[in-house]
Amino acid sequence: MSNESTSAPNFIRNQIRDEVEAGRVDTVVTRFPPEPNGFLHIGHAKSICLNFGVAEQFDGACHLRFDDTNPAKEEQAYIDAIKEDVSWLGFQWSGGVRYASDYFDQLYAWAQHLVREDKAYVDDLSPDEIREYRGTLTEPGRPSPYRDRSADENLDLLERMRAGEFAEGEKVLRAKIDMASPNINLRDPILYRIRHARHHQTGDKWKIYPSYDFAHGQSDAIEGVTHSLCTLEFEDHRPLYEWFIENLPVPSTPRQIEFARLNLNYTLTSKRKLKLLVEEEIVDGWDDPRLPTISGMRRRGYTPTSIRKFCEMIGVTRADGGLVDIAMLYHAIRTDLEDNAPRAMCVLNPLKVVLTNVEASHEEVYEVPGHPARDDMETRRLPFTRELWIDRDDFMEEPPKKFFRLAPGQEVRLRNSYVIRCDEVIKDDAGEVAELRCSVDFDTLGKNPEGRKVKGVIHWVSAAHGVPVEVRLYDNLFTVEQPDKDRDADFLEHLNHESLVTVQGIGEPSLATAKPEERFQFERVGYFCADRHASREGRLVFNRTVGLKDSWAKIQKKG
């Protein structure tokens, strides 16, 4: 994949460039460090593009390392899904997959080192007591009564914690820093807690697990990571990150740089809330096409290129509280698919048209381009017959002034075919339009009619040849820009109940062989992707990735 989509400059790239030019860094090493407790989403894509993009730009390396320090919340299934997503986005991590748990032995030895240096101690306070002793944002904390145990006693207790002699919550290992620090993270942070849980990588070997703070920076140091890029909420942890690096005999000195996380309107990027939507079966799994998960976007029809392009467009800064317009994402996928998706005609809401001056036995087949601007794409065969389907939206019995489509007595161009005129409207018993009787102007194939201008062009499918397709029309999952804005209110109240509308349509014959994940532009309608789970030959299911821009809808809206 080209590095074009991951090369936009930003403050982090500039800083690293300066360091490289000044000779302060040799080989740049970054890492993408997900916790395997859920699926990756568009916010992670931003981080992935940054980390892998930086490594690529400076001819360095980017590691994939699972931050697996909390076995209670993590699963192998998430690890598999995350690897798949990163690969699908088009990135290759350097070396094998890494795990923080690979370093548990070293981390434990370093914990002992801190104890020996009188920089860590075992605390018997309960979780509630620890919170109480920690103080508040405005008041300093107080030292734990267990803070001054001897190194030998601490070493012994730590060893027994590891051996599983104590119950969960009974003891923790804490760094001895400063209970009065205005930075709460420095008030004797917890290094190890007891968890009698089976770990997906290390099995039953450990009864104690390191905290994020104690594991992350040291893992970076072990791997030779030079730049540890993370989001803004870890800014307050940086002094602690550096404290460990300075107080431990680590093999390298990584530096943490923070950037703002992505907020996208009309969507959620909280892993906890996404998980809830999945577990409550409000959506169809982690890869539901309405979710901003990488796998959901993939199933929806987004391309890796479009996601990388989007990440380039939004940039990387330290400005927080912003909200990116989802229109940017739509733009990114439209531009990719405009260039690369083959075209087809598909009627979503069929209305029968009978061409009265065409014989019932008549059939002609056009060979039409797969893409209007790309002759490298295969052509498709398009049969034309007496009876056709068109979209109901393309007919109005009483059209407004600027309606260029079909109406009684009005002419329209059938895409790739003739100009027809609507002569008669046939209604059913309920008064609904059931069928249109039209006549063909046979002197209009590949040329404009004489003496008049026909501005409208509509898509159509031969009734004798069309193939049935199920089309899933997706829209934003939420009706408001920030569904989780009110912390107290339930974000589920803002669910868009029309976020999925399924219709039965009729596609042109070339669609019959569509493979799962194959993408098309349904001309005049939008971009669609054959569902990777449900679609197969004989039972076609398409997901709408995004609609085409619709200036007619705008005109109508304005009245």
Place this chain on the structure above:
RNA sequence: UGGGGUAUAGCCAAGUGGUAAGGCAGCGGUUUUUGGUAUCGCCAUUCGCAGGUUCGAGUCCUGCUACCCCAGCCA
């Protein structure tokens, strides 16, 4: 009323003392057998606010204001 951050157009975002890039959205024209695409044009006398320094300030100084993050044995 603790600490750490951030403010440039409706949205994202360049800009590092020399006179406000780019993209999205929007608006208008041209082209068009997709009301799509492409293409052309318009869209910040001003950078959260108020002062100050300077020949010159989005950039430096002072003081305000708004918003985000932190009191998990989550990451």
